[in-house]
Amino acid sequence: MIKYNLQCDCNAEFESWFSSSSEYDILSKKKLITCIYCDSTNVKKSLMKPNITSKSNSSLTQNKEQRNLKKQLINIRKYIEKNCKNVGKDFSHEARNIHYDKKSLQGIYGQATPEETSELLDEGIEVATIPWIDKTEN
Numbered sequence: 421m422i423k424y425n426l427q428c429d430c431n432a433e434f435e436s437w438f439s440s441s442s443e444y445d446i447l448s449k450k451k452l453i454t455c456i457y458c459d460s461t462n463v464k465k466s467l468m469k470p471n472i473t474s475k476s477n478s479s480l481t482q483n484k485e486q487r488n489l490k491k492q493l494i495n496i497r498k499y500i501e502k503n504c505k506n507v508g509k510d511f512s513h514e515a516r517n518i519h520y521d522k523k524s525l526q527g528i529y530g531q532a533t534p535e536e537t538s539e540l541l542d543e544g545i546e547v548a549t550i551p552w553i554d555k556t557e558n
């Protein structure tokens with residue numbers, strides 16, 4: 421079933437249900453759609469409804485993409501927590517130790533200020549910044 425907003429020559433607007441868009445086309449061609457107010461057959465589809473529908477569809481798609489992105493970030497967080505050592509605020513210190521002393525091949529993660537991060541990058545130490553998503557959030 422498909423619902424159309426119909427508009428008559430008399431400026432009246434009303435809604436009508438059709439089994440499909442092709443049924444509407446056939447009835448319209450045969451002048452079988454009549455205005456419920458003046459019985460005129462000069463009734464046309466109003467273009468308002470489809471616009472509203474496509475708008476809400478695109479925002480639904482956007483929400484879905486945002487949820488997928490969040491899921492990916494949570495997975496990245498889980499992977500890092502499982503495979504790397506949390507050094508917290510000592511991150512830039514520990515990153516230098518690993519880089520210069522080569523004492524550990526284990527990855528680390530923790531917090532660093534943007535200044536610390538850019539210093540590390542200047543020294544040729546590989547650092548990646550990722551958004552840290554709250555796992556408990558829905």
Ligand SMILES: [Zn+2]
Pocket residue numbers: 428429430431432455456457458459460
């Ligand atoms: Zn009418």
